[in-house]
Amino acid sequence: MAHPTDDIIRAMQSPTAKDTEIIRDAYDFAEKAHGEEKRKSGEPYIIHPRAIALTLAKLGMDRDTITAGILHDTIEDTPVKLEEIEKRYGANVASMVEGVTKLSKLKYRGVERHVESMRRLLVATANDVRVIIIKLADRLHNMETLQYVSEEKRARIALETREVYVPIAERLGMGLIKAQLEDLAFKNLEPEKYKETAAFLEKEAERAKGALEETVKDLRKALAEAGIKNFRTESRIKNAHSFAAKLERKDNDIDKIYDIFAVRIIVPSSDDCYKTLGVVHSLWRPIPGRV
Numbered sequence: 001m002a003h004p005t006d007d008i009i010r011a012m013q014s015p016t017a018k019d020t021e022i023i024r025d026a027y028d029f030a031e032k033a034h035g036e037e038k039r040k041s042g043e044p045y046i047i048h049p050r051a052i053a054l055t056l057a058k059l060g061m062d063r064d065t066i067t068a069g070i071l072h073d074t075i076e077d078t079p080v081k082l083e084e085i086e087k088r089y090g091a092n093v094a095s096m097v098e099g100v101t102k103l104s105k106l107k108y109r110g111v112e113r114h115v116e117s118m119r120r121l122l123v124a125t126a127n128d129v130r131v132i133i134i135k136l137a138d139r140l141h142n143m144e145t146l147q148y149v150s151e152e153k154r155a156r157i158a159l160e161t162r163e164v165y166v167p168i169a170e171r172l173g174m175g176l177i178k179a180q181l182e183d184l185a186f187k188n189l190e191p192e193k194y195k196e197t198a199a200f201l202e203k204e205a206e207r208a209k210g211a212l213e214e215t216v217k218d219l220r221k222a223l224a225e226a227g228i229k230n231f232r233t234e235s236r237i238k239n240a241h242s243f244a245a246k247l248e249r250k251d252n253d254i255d256k257i258y259d260i261f262a263v264r265i266i267v268p269s270s271d272d273c274y275k276t277l278g279v280v281h282s283l284w285r286p287i288p289g290r291v
Protein backbone atom coordinates (compact mmCIF):
# COMPACT_ATOMS: atom_id res chain seq x y z
CA MET A 1 0.00 0.00 0.00
CA ALA A 2 1.27 3.42 -0.94
CA HIS A 3 2.17 5.79 1.88
CA PRO A 4 3.19 9.49 1.90
CA THR A 5 6.63 8.43 3.15
CA ASP A 6 7.37 6.14 0.18
CA ASP A 7 9.76 8.59 -1.52
CA ILE A 8 11.53 9.18 1.82
CA ILE A 9 12.14 5.45 2.20
CA ARG A 10 13.25 5.18 -1.43
CA ALA A 11 15.80 7.96 -0.87
CA MET A 12 17.42 6.06 2.04
CA GLN A 13 20.56 4.06 1.33
CA SER A 14 19.45 0.60 2.40
CA PRO A 15 16.20 0.83 4.32
CA THR A 16 15.09 -2.16 6.39
CA ALA A 17 11.50 -3.26 7.02
CA LYS A 18 11.85 -1.80 10.52
CA ASP A 19 12.92 1.59 9.07
CA THR A 20 9.81 1.66 6.87
CA GLU A 21 7.55 0.70 9.76
CA ILE A 22 8.90 3.36 12.14
CA ILE A 23 9.08 6.19 9.62
CA ARG A 24 5.50 5.52 8.50
CA ASP A 25 4.37 5.42 12.11
CA ALA A 26 6.13 8.70 12.93
CA TYR A 27 4.57 10.36 9.89
CA ASP A 28 1.05 9.26 10.84
CA PHE A 29 1.70 10.34 14.43
CA ALA A 30 2.99 13.80 13.38
CA GLU A 31 0.17 14.30 10.87
CA LYS A 32 -2.41 13.59 13.56
CA ALA A 33 -0.59 15.81 16.10
CA HIS A 34 -0.42 18.81 13.74
CA GLY A 35 -4.11 18.23 12.95
CA GLU A 36 -5.71 21.27 11.33
CA GLU A 37 -2.57 23.39 11.61
CA LYS A 38 -1.63 25.02 8.27
CA ARG A 39 1.55 26.40 6.73
CA LYS A 40 1.53 30.09 5.70
CA SER A 41 0.90 28.82 2.16
CA GLY A 42 -2.43 27.37 3.33
CA GLU A 43 -1.20 23.79 2.89
CA PRO A 44 -1.48 21.20 5.69
CA TYR A 45 1.42 21.58 8.14
CA ILE A 46 2.67 18.03 7.58
CA ILE A 47 4.17 18.99 4.18
CA HIS A 48 6.92 20.79 6.14
CA PRO A 49 8.23 17.89 8.28
CA ARG A 50 7.79 15.67 5.23
CA ALA A 51 10.07 17.89 3.13
CA ILE A 52 12.67 17.87 5.90
CA ALA A 53 12.61 14.09 6.22
CA LEU A 54 13.10 13.79 2.46
CA THR A 55 16.12 16.13 2.55
CA LEU A 56 17.59 14.12 5.47
CA ALA A 57 17.07 10.83 3.63
CA LYS A 58 18.79 12.23 0.53
CA LEU A 59 21.70 13.32 2.71
CA GLY A 60 22.09 9.69 3.77
CA MET A 61 21.01 10.24 7.39
CA ASP A 62 19.91 7.31 9.56
CA ARG A 63 16.38 6.29 10.60
CA ASP A 64 16.50 8.05 13.98
CA THR A 65 17.47 11.37 12.41
CA ILE A 66 14.75 11.09 9.76
CA THR A 67 12.20 10.19 12.46
CA ALA A 68 13.31 13.19 14.54
CA GLY A 69 12.98 15.36 11.42
CA ILE A 70 9.35 14.25 10.99
CA LEU A 71 8.63 15.00 14.66
CA HIS A 72 10.77 18.17 14.95
CA ASP A 73 7.91 20.67 15.38
CA THR A 74 5.53 18.55 17.46
CA ILE A 75 6.80 19.66 20.89
CA GLU A 76 6.66 23.33 20.04
CA ASP A 77 3.43 23.40 18.02
CA THR A 78 1.23 20.56 19.31
CA PRO A 79 0.13 19.04 22.65
CA VAL A 80 2.60 16.14 22.20
CA LYS A 81 4.98 15.68 25.16
CA LEU A 82 8.62 14.70 24.94
CA GLU A 83 7.99 11.67 27.19
CA GLU A 84 5.55 10.31 24.63
CA ILE A 85 8.12 10.65 21.83
CA GLU A 86 10.70 8.92 24.01
CA LYS A 87 8.31 6.07 24.79
CA ARG A 88 7.35 5.54 21.15
CA TYR A 89 10.61 6.27 19.33
CA GLY A 90 13.37 5.99 21.93
CA ALA A 91 15.69 8.32 23.83
CA ASN A 92 17.85 9.03 20.79
CA VAL A 93 14.98 10.47 18.73
CA ALA A 94 13.55 12.30 21.75
CA SER A 95 16.84 14.03 22.52
CA MET A 96 17.18 15.22 18.91
CA VAL A 97 13.62 16.59 18.90
CA GLU A 98 14.38 18.35 22.19
CA GLY A 99 17.58 19.80 20.69
CA VAL A 100 15.80 21.19 17.62
CA THR A 101 13.07 22.67 19.86
CA LYS A 102 15.71 24.44 21.96
CA LEU A 103 17.45 25.83 18.87
CA SER A 104 14.23 27.30 17.53
CA LYS A 105 14.15 29.60 20.57
CA LEU A 106 17.43 31.27 19.57
CA LYS A 107 16.82 34.41 17.53
CA TYR A 108 19.28 36.37 15.46
CA ARG A 109 18.90 40.13 15.84
CA GLY A 110 20.99 41.17 12.86
CA VAL A 111 23.79 42.74 14.87
CA GLU A 112 27.11 42.08 13.16
CA ARG A 113 29.20 41.49 16.28
CA HIS A 114 26.68 38.92 17.48
CA VAL A 115 26.98 36.73 14.43
CA GLU A 116 29.92 34.72 15.66
CA SER A 117 28.42 34.21 19.11
CA MET A 118 25.12 33.15 17.51
CA ARG A 119 26.96 30.53 15.48
CA ARG A 120 28.82 29.32 18.56
CA LEU A 121 25.64 29.23 20.60
CA LEU A 122 23.92 27.18 17.94
CA VAL A 123 26.72 24.67 17.79
CA ALA A 124 26.99 24.46 21.59
CA THR A 125 23.24 24.11 22.13
CA ALA A 126 23.13 21.22 19.75
CA ASN A 127 25.49 18.75 21.39
CA ASP A 128 24.61 16.28 18.65
CA VAL A 129 25.64 17.31 15.12
CA ARG A 130 22.53 15.58 13.76
CA VAL A 131 20.43 18.26 15.49
CA ILE A 132 22.22 20.91 13.42
CA ILE A 133 21.67 18.90 10.26
CA ILE A 134 17.92 18.69 11.00
CA LYS A 135 17.95 22.44 11.65
CA LEU A 136 19.66 23.05 8.28
CA ALA A 137 17.05 20.92 6.49
CA ASP A 138 14.34 22.86 8.38
CA ARG A 139 15.86 26.19 7.32
CA LEU A 140 16.13 25.01 3.71
CA HIS A 141 12.39 24.28 3.49
CA ASN A 142 11.51 27.54 5.26
CA MET A 143 13.68 29.42 2.75
CA GLU A 144 12.05 27.56 -0.14
CA THR A 145 8.64 28.73 1.07
CA LEU A 146 9.67 32.24 2.16
CA GLN A 147 7.37 33.99 -0.31
CA TYR A 148 4.44 33.30 2.04
CA VAL A 149 5.75 35.31 5.01
CA SER A 150 5.65 39.11 5.47
CA GLU A 151 8.31 41.19 3.73
CA GLU A 152 9.89 42.30 6.98
CA LYS A 153 10.15 38.79 8.36
CA ARG A 154 11.45 37.58 5.01
CA ALA A 155 14.43 39.94 5.16
CA ARG A 156 15.27 38.95 8.73
CA ILE A 157 15.16 35.22 7.98
CA ALA A 158 17.17 35.59 4.76
CA LEU A 159 19.85 37.62 6.56
CA GLU A 160 20.00 35.12 9.40
CA THR A 161 20.37 32.35 6.82
CA ARG A 162 23.25 34.11 5.11
CA GLU A 163 25.07 35.13 8.29
CA VAL A 164 24.50 32.12 10.50
CA TYR A 165 23.35 28.99 8.65
CA VAL A 166 25.42 29.24 5.46
CA PRO A 167 28.76 29.31 7.36
CA ILE A 168 27.65 26.36 9.52
CA ALA A 169 26.70 24.29 6.47
CA GLU A 170 30.02 25.19 4.91
CA ARG A 171 31.99 24.14 7.98
CA LEU A 172 30.14 20.84 8.07
CA GLY A 173 31.22 20.23 4.47
CA MET A 174 27.59 20.18 3.27
CA GLY A 175 28.30 21.87 -0.03
CA LEU A 176 24.95 21.38 -1.73
CA ILE A 177 22.87 22.59 1.24
CA LYS A 178 25.24 25.54 1.67
CA ALA A 179 24.85 26.52 -2.00
CA GLN A 180 21.05 26.18 -1.87
CA LEU A 181 20.71 28.24 1.32
CA GLU A 182 23.12 30.86 0.00
CA ASP A 183 21.26 31.29 -3.28
CA LEU A 184 17.85 31.42 -1.57
CA ALA A 185 19.17 34.19 0.73
CA PHE A 186 20.65 35.98 -2.31
CA LYS A 187 17.31 35.73 -4.15
CA ASN A 188 15.44 37.29 -1.24
CA LEU A 189 17.99 39.95 -0.26
CA GLU A 190 19.08 41.11 -3.73
CA PRO A 191 16.35 39.95 -6.13
CA GLU A 192 17.52 41.97 -9.17
CA LYS A 193 21.14 40.94 -8.92
CA TYR A 194 20.12 37.34 -8.28
CA LYS A 195 17.91 37.22 -11.37
CA GLU A 196 20.64 38.62 -13.58
CA THR A 197 23.28 36.21 -12.22
CA ALA A 198 21.06 33.14 -12.39
CA ALA A 199 20.07 33.93 -15.98
CA PHE A 200 23.72 34.32 -16.96
CA LEU A 201 24.73 31.01 -15.35
CA GLU A 202 21.83 29.21 -16.97
CA LYS A 203 22.97 30.43 -20.38
CA GLU A 204 26.56 29.37 -19.63
CA ALA A 205 25.41 25.93 -18.51
CA GLU A 206 23.44 25.50 -21.72
CA ARG A 207 26.42 26.60 -23.82
CA ALA A 208 28.99 24.38 -22.10
CA LYS A 209 26.81 21.31 -21.55
CA GLY A 210 28.15 19.27 -24.45
CA ALA A 211 31.79 20.12 -23.76
CA LEU A 212 31.40 19.30 -20.09
CA GLU A 213 29.82 15.92 -20.82
CA GLU A 214 32.59 15.18 -23.30
CA THR A 215 35.24 16.07 -20.70
CA VAL A 216 33.71 13.83 -18.05
CA LYS A 217 33.48 10.97 -20.57
CA ASP A 218 37.16 11.31 -21.57
CA LEU A 219 38.15 11.59 -17.93
CA ARG A 220 36.29 8.43 -16.94
CA LYS A 221 37.84 6.52 -19.81
CA ALA A 222 41.38 7.68 -18.95
CA LEU A 223 40.90 6.83 -15.27
CA ALA A 224 39.66 3.34 -16.12
CA GLU A 225 42.65 2.86 -18.44
CA ALA A 226 44.99 3.94 -15.64
CA GLY A 227 43.58 1.09 -13.56
CA ILE A 228 41.64 3.20 -11.07
CA LYS A 229 38.60 1.32 -9.81
CA ASN A 230 35.48 2.27 -7.90
CA PHE A 231 35.73 6.00 -8.59
CA ARG A 232 32.81 8.30 -9.02
CA THR A 233 32.56 11.71 -10.69
CA GLU A 234 30.36 14.66 -9.88
CA SER A 235 30.10 17.87 -11.84
CA ARG A 236 28.68 21.13 -10.64
CA ILE A 237 28.07 24.64 -11.83
CA LYS A 238 29.06 27.44 -9.46
CA ASN A 239 26.09 28.66 -7.43
CA ALA A 240 24.78 32.16 -8.15
CA HIS A 241 25.94 33.86 -4.97
CA SER A 242 29.49 32.56 -5.00
CA PHE A 243 29.77 33.42 -8.69
CA ALA A 244 28.55 36.99 -8.10
CA ALA A 245 30.91 37.43 -5.13
CA LYS A 246 33.89 36.15 -7.11
CA LEU A 247 33.05 38.34 -10.08
CA GLU A 248 33.19 41.34 -7.77
CA ARG A 249 36.58 40.25 -6.41
CA LYS A 250 37.88 39.86 -9.98
CA ASP A 251 36.95 43.45 -10.98
CA ASN A 252 33.89 42.22 -12.91
CA ASP A 253 36.14 40.49 -15.43
CA ILE A 254 34.47 37.20 -16.34
CA ASP A 255 37.62 35.96 -18.09
CA LYS A 256 39.32 35.85 -14.70
CA ILE A 257 36.89 33.24 -13.39
CA TYR A 258 38.08 29.73 -14.12
CA ASP A 259 35.71 27.63 -12.06
CA ILE A 260 32.19 28.25 -13.30
CA PHE A 261 32.20 24.52 -13.87
CA ALA A 262 34.02 21.94 -11.81
CA VAL A 263 34.32 18.16 -11.88
CA ARG A 264 35.02 16.26 -8.70
CA ILE A 265 36.51 12.76 -8.79
CA ILE A 266 36.12 10.62 -5.67
CA VAL A 267 38.50 7.67 -5.39
CA PRO A 268 38.84 5.02 -2.65
CA SER A 269 42.42 5.72 -1.48
CA SER A 270 45.04 8.48 -1.39
CA ASP A 271 47.26 6.39 -3.69
CA ASP A 272 44.46 6.43 -6.26
CA CYS A 273 44.16 10.15 -5.65
CA TYR A 274 47.82 10.80 -6.63
CA LYS A 275 47.40 8.61 -9.71
CA THR A 276 44.19 10.48 -10.58
CA LEU A 277 45.99 13.83 -10.38
CA GLY A 278 48.53 12.56 -12.91
CA VAL A 279 45.78 11.43 -15.28
CA VAL A 280 43.97 14.75 -14.96
CA HIS A 281 47.14 16.71 -15.74
CA SER A 282 47.94 14.62 -18.79
CA LEU A 283 44.40 15.15 -20.06
CA TRP A 284 43.75 18.75 -19.20
CA ARG A 285 42.34 20.97 -21.87
CA PRO A 286 40.09 23.93 -21.39
CA ILE A 287 36.43 23.89 -22.38
CA PRO A 288 36.22 26.43 -25.23
CA GLY A 289 35.27 29.81 -23.88
CA ARG A 290 35.57 29.30 -20.16
CA VAL A 291 37.21 26.59 -18.08
Ligand code: MN
Pocket residue numbers: 048072073138
Ligand atom coordinates in the same frame (compact mmCIF):
# COMPACT_ATOMS: atom_id res chain seq x y z
MN1 MN B 1 10.20 23.45 11.28
